[in-house]
Amino acid sequence: MEKHFKNKLKQHKVDWDKEDLLVGLEATLSKKESPSKWKWLFFLLPLLLMVTCWGVYKNDLTETTLGDLATAKNIDENTAQKEKENAITNMGLLPKNNTDNANELSGHSITQSTESVSKTTSDTKNHNQKKDFPEASNYAGKSSSTNINSDKENKVPTNLILNMDSINQLATVPRASTAIPETIIKNTETRSENLSTESLILKQTLVEQISKDKTKQAIITRLFVNSENFLFQELKTDITKNGIEVESKYKKKDSEPKKYTFYAEPSFVAGLPQRKTKYTNSDPTVNAQLEANKNMETPKIYSAISLEFGLAIKEKWMIQIGVEYQGVRELFKYDGFYRSDTTIAEYDKSSYFLDAAMDTVFFAGMRPYIENKDRKIRHWNTFQYYSIPLNIGRRFQFNKTAINTSVGISYAFGHDFFGRNNIIKYDGTNQIIDNTVFDIKSRFGFQVGIGGEYQLSERKQLFLKASLRRSPTFIQEGYEQVYWTYSLGFGMRYFLGDHY
Amino acid sequence: MTNKDNIRILIAAAKKGTWSAQKELYLTYADDMMSIAIRYTKDQSAAKDLVQDSFIKFFEKIEQFDIEKGMPGPWISRILINKALQNYKKENRLSFETETIFAQEPSRETSIIETLEAEDILNLLQELPEGCRVIFNLNVVEGYKHEEIGKMLGITASASRSQLTRSKKLLRKLIEKNIGIQDDRKTGLKAG
Structure with missing residues (x-):
């Protein structure tokens, strides 16, 4: 019974319309396929976006603060110069037409009102005697507000007003009993025509505030580096004397490197690929044929952008992690047999044909013909794949240059082949076909590299790197292929956060 | 090109998500799958659903399929059978009633069994309890061993054996009842 039942059931064909299910099947499959191909991007993109936003946010925070303070350097020189000339003239220190000395004042960025300058001489003498500022904060505040009003009347640019506000904020902290360092007094004496009392007060306030507040210290330290301004150079000297280090931003070796820094790294790589093929067909004849034909395809150029x-x-x-496009260009050579379209050609020799009466008719002139040609065909194939590289590197720093070694893996999440391929059939014949479908056997490749870096600026590094790369493993009917590439790449590294 | 070459190309294209290749694969194997599905379901409508679900699962997992290890037919049929068993389990339709099997009845040779066509056999199988039918299909038709069936259904191998015996006994009764074979006629059914 079992045997009979089995035979009957195995041979049994159900009478049904299988096309019924096609619509539902297509709809279901089309829904499920689309996200799977790019699913890695959905994971990766938000991650990259978060890293970028974090870096940009940190960067903006630093740049904004520095930018506010740095406007001091960019004050309209003409406006300040004019005010200084007026003030000094009013004091009777300079003749109206003598602007040479007043020009020396253009180095500092803080404008002076007539009122504040008029107090300069007596106040300075007073400071020299007492070496303190019993009402310094009130005085500073008053003179600053006077300055702002004066600036408004003279249509001083907004950045000047903002700058004065920033400095006023620093200057409003009470510090009545604080003594002025001798350096300041000394400088004041030697350049008394240049420095107002207000400048001294502000300078003193800044020194104290900077000493107390590490954030401000960092900000002002940065400002000094960028500024050749006289007042800031004075302050720099004083702050240094107060035991605060004002380092050059490029003297990297003297500063402690930051523990964590984020960066973005666009790069371009070009190289010479080599293809390693492994034949997996069960038929040894086909394998032999594939081996014999392998020189039809020669990988020529490898390129990658990441x-x-x-x-x-x-x-x-x-x-580091990112997204990379990699492409291999292969030269595909084969002998092709081409038959032209019907062509009209002029014969210089007579031609003939047999007419219906079997008479031979000779003629000369034009005649249509078809030309057959054996040609050596050259075609460029493109193999491209998209991957997510994950690299670990080690840097060896030498001043502005560095040696960088790296090793990593890459995961291919998509690939395409555009071109022609030679298909060996089981009957021994072959066929040239367009755009073969390649499958991917192993999505993982790896790369090792060594290169040099050059520090372009605080945030930018140029690098040049030689690397050896192994592609994922691709499979076609009866064989597997892997590309090994010796490549040279260059790119730029841009640090997103507070690098030094 | 051989059939295997064609299938290889279709599989490669289907892995890329090409609908025309998926459709071709479906049309190639749909009839075979329907023949199996109808044995595990009550009617053709349920069998159609089972076939569709099995092909969807097949195309979802096609990346794991290696044609060098075999043709897709057995793979899809295994998917289909697993799907059918899942459905049974999900709906708690599989009950393995214990029934004492007494001494085997004497085998009665008859040519009536040989006259049964596939449709008749299917109708008979439909009348079996679902647990019996599944085990009969898995063992007699698909060729699974009792140990394998036990693992698939979560029962012991001996339980599978006893269910098979029971299903054969029931089948014999059904044949006698439906076809009107008298007890004194030989049916040729052999239990065990």
């Missing part, structure tokens, strides 16, 4: 984001740890170790 955008990676990374984390530098103490500027020595680097870990």
